[in-house]
Structures are given as structure tokens and as C-alpha cells.
Amino acid sequence: MREAYHVELDRLADKLASMSGMVANAMELATKSLLETDLQLAEQVISDDEHVDDTRAQCEEQAYSLLALQAPVATELRKVLAVIHAAESLERMGDLALHVARTARRRHPDPVLPPEVTPYFAEMGKVAVRLARQTEEIIKTTDVDAARALESADDEVDNIHRHLFTVIMDKNWPHGVAAAVDTTLLGRFYERYADHAVSVANRMIFVVTGKMPGYNSDEDL
Amino acid sequence: MREAYHVELDRLADKLASMSGMVANAMELATKSLLETDLQLAEQVISDDEHVDDTRAQCEEQAYSLLALQAPVATELRKVLAVIHAAESLERMGDLALHVARTARRRHPDPVLPPEVTPYFAEMGKVAVRLARQTEEIIKTTDVDAARALESADDEVDNIHRHLFTVIMDKNWPHGVAAAVDTTLLGRFYERYADHAVSVANRMIFVVTGKMPGYNSDEDL
Numbered sequence: 039m040r041e042a043y044h045v046e047l048d049r050l051a052d053k054l055a056s057m058s059g060m061v062a063n064a065m066e067l068a069t070k071s072l073l074e075t076d077l078q079l080a081e082q083v084i085s086d087d088e089h090v091d092d093t094r095a096q097c098e099e100q101a102y103s104l105l106a107l108q109a110p111v112a113t114e115l116r117k118v119l120a121v122i123h124a125a126e127s128l129e130r131m132g133d134l135a136l137h138v139a140r141t142a143r144r145r146h147p148d149p150v151l152p153p154e155v156t157p158y159f160a161e162m163g164k165v166a167v168r169l170a171r172q173t174e175e176i177i178k179t180t181d182v183d184a185a186r187a188l189e190s191a192d193d194e195v196d197n198i199h200r201h202l203f204t205v206i207m208d209k210n211w212p213h214g215v216a217a218a219v220d221t222t223l224l225g226r227f228y229e230r231y232a233d234h235a236v237s238v239a240n241r242m243i244f245v246v247t248g249k250m251p252g253y254n255s256d257e258d259l
Numbered sequence: 260m261r262e263a264y265h266v267e268l269d270r271l272a273d274k275l276a277s278m279s280g281m282v283a284n285a286m287e288l289a290t291k292s293l294l295e296t297d298l299q300l301a302e303q304v305i306s307d308d309e310h311v312d313d314t315r316a317q318c319e320e321q322a323y324s325l326l327a328l329q330a331p332v333a334t335e336l337r338k339v340l341a342v343i344h345a346a347e348s349l350e351r352m353g354d355l356a357l358h359v360a361r362t363a364r365r366r367h368p369d370p371v372l373p374p375e376v377t378p379y380f381a382e383m384g385k386v387a388v389r390l391a392r393q394t395e396e397i398i399k400t401t402d403v404d405a406a407r408a409l410e411s412a413d414d415e416v417d418n419i420h421r422h423l424f425t426v427i428m429d430k431n432w433p434h435g436v437a438a439a440v441d442t443t444l445l446g447r448f449y450e451r452y453a454d455h456a457v458s459v460a461n462r463m464i465f466v467v468t469g470k471m472p473g474y475n476s477d478e479d480l
Contacts, residue, residue, distance in 0.1 A: 095471075102336070102340060105326065105336060105340075106332050106333075106336055109330030111327050112327075115323070115326060115327055119323060119326075119343070122340070122343065122344075123343075123347070126344070126347065203440075206436060206440055207436065207437050207440065211436050214436075215427060215428065215432050215435075215436060215439040216428050218436040218439055218440055219424075219427060219428065219439055219440070219443045222440045222443050222444060223443060223444075223447065226444065226447070250316075
């Protein structure tokens, strides 16, 4: 019985890790669709998001049933609780990738981004996807040092995001208001995506240490 | 023993309800600071947010300890889980009110909003605060019908938000890019705030029915 319970807990962590992989792929494709004005990729991200939502529902359901049937305590309880929180954050990351894809689709066949901001998004996309892939590993290994290191990658995204704002707010921005609005919201999507990745990593630190290293902050605004 | 446990559960729900009241106040003051260019109100919202964060941490801690010590099942388990999720959403609502206040502070003594969009924000603010106050009641009563009715108030916010976008995107927007960027982000803060209120109400439906009426959606973009 005890044995089956640990197998179930491991399966739950695997499912959560796979969700992190899914939202990494989603953001990778969404960024490509944005930068290359690729409608097909955007459509793929949009239709794939259902799998993320389903996996989240499964994670939550399995976590609830573990709580009800096994009444875990200590580390096992923290694991189950971390899954519940992390699944929520990962679903949001999927939604944010979805928003990027939808923005690309909405403006197709026109590109969304003016040429001078595309490098910012290429870079934010790269770091965001890397964060999600590292989160996938951290869920599997519960490596506290790796989880703590994620904060600095998140700082990278925040930095790019801040620079992006100075470009948009420049008095000589020649692309009009609509492009500024799209660029602003897109920047926010990447920034929030990275915040959520850090939040998932922090939940894994909580599993190991029993302490939360600060809640998902959104201080950079 | 059983008695003390139910007292604790009720106290937890009260604390959660008070959190909803706090974020309603925060958004009310933040909106006033925005519309009336009132720096003092903005500062108050910014400093009060700490209490929201503390209350969230307390809710989570107490919920965790109930799970560990009482191993609740059925409705009681759902109550504790709903608190865990709802506290997260309410903390986000507090953060979003904080963002509104910070935006007001950043532009002070200038107003953030061009005159033609202020009525949209007055209205979104009113509906958003009403949603949070209704959520406070719904947490106390777990009234499923009231919780379901919240969706339509959220639709109101979404509608105003959509109209707002057509105003910003109008080719004749005369206020420049910086004002458009601020207005865009502020609109998003109100929209997300309302989404989270619905999400909290949905968690209360889950307590009663055992079914989640759809996850916190962010479809309106």
C-alpha cells in the first residue's frame, strides 16, 4: 500500500514535469510564430493548449485524491501541495504562450512587431523557454540550488522587459499606437511567464526545505 | 476535537473573506487615486498590500496545518483546498490593485489617464470592487447561485475593456504612445482582477458541488 502511494506521488511529479515541457514547447513555437509571422505555428499552439489544461485538471484531481485517500504528512504533503500550486502556475504559462500565439494570428499576415523590437522578443523568448525547461528538470530532481538559480534568469527577462519599455516610450517611436499596445502586452506576457516559472521552482524549494522563498512576485511594473 | 477542527475551518474561511474585503478596499482606493491623481491614496494602497500578503501566508499555513493534523475528507477537504487556491487569487487581486496605485504614483502629479478614457476606468473600478465585495459574501455563505451570477459581472468588465481598446486603437488617439501604454496595462489589470474574483467564486462552487465550473479563464484577449 505504502509502495503504491509513492509510485503515485512519483507519477504525479512526472505529470507536472511533462506539463512544464509542454508550456516550454508552447512558448518556443509561439515566439517563432510571432517572429516569423507563421500562422500555422500559431494555430498549433492555440489548439495544443487544451492538453495543458487537461493535464492541469488531471494533476489537481490526482493530488486531491492522494490527500483524501492517503492523508500524507511532512514531505509527502508538501509534494502534493506543491503540485497543486505549480500546476496552476504552469497552466497560466500555457495561457500566456497562447496569448502570444493569438496576437500573432490576429495580425497575420502582417507582423505584430516593429523590426527594432524583434531582438528583444527573440531574447525574452529564449530565456523564457530555457526557464521552463529548467523548471521541468527541477520538478524531477527537486534540486534546490538549481531552483534558486532560476531567479537570476528571471532577472534577465525583467531587464529586457525594462529596456523594451524605454524603446516603446521613446518620443521617436514611429510605429503608432496599435503597435505600441501589442508590444506592451506581449512584453507583459513574457515577463509574467518567467515569473510563474520562478514560482514553480520556489514551490519545489518548499518541498525540500519546508519554507517558501517568497511568493510569486510581480514587482517589475 | 472534532469541534475545535470545525471552529478552525470557520476561522480560516473568515480570514479568506476578510482578504477579499481587503483587496476590494485596495482596488477602490487605487481607482480613486488613479481618477483623482491622489498620491496619498496611492501610497496607502502600496503600503497596505503587505497585509494582504501576510494574510495569504497565514491562510496557506493554517490550511496546510489543517491538512497535516486533521486529514480532512469530502466537503472539509474541499474547503481547505478552496482556501489554498482562493488565497492565491486574492493575493493576485491585491497585486493588481497595487499596480494601479503604482502607476498613479509614477505619473504623479500628472494624471495617468486621458480624459476620454476615465469613464471606462471609473466603471471598471466600480464593477471590479463590487465583484470583490460579492466574493467576500460568497466565501461566507458559499451561495452557489450568487457565485454563478458573478460571471455576468465579469462579462461587464470584459465588455468595457474591449470598448477601451477600440478607443486606444483609434487612429485619432491624440495622447501619444506613453498614455496608450499606461492605459493598456491598466485595462489589463482591471480585467485580470475581475477574472480572479470569478475564479475565487468558482472555488466556492467547488466546495459545495465537488465540481469546478471551469478554470480561471483569460479568454478576452
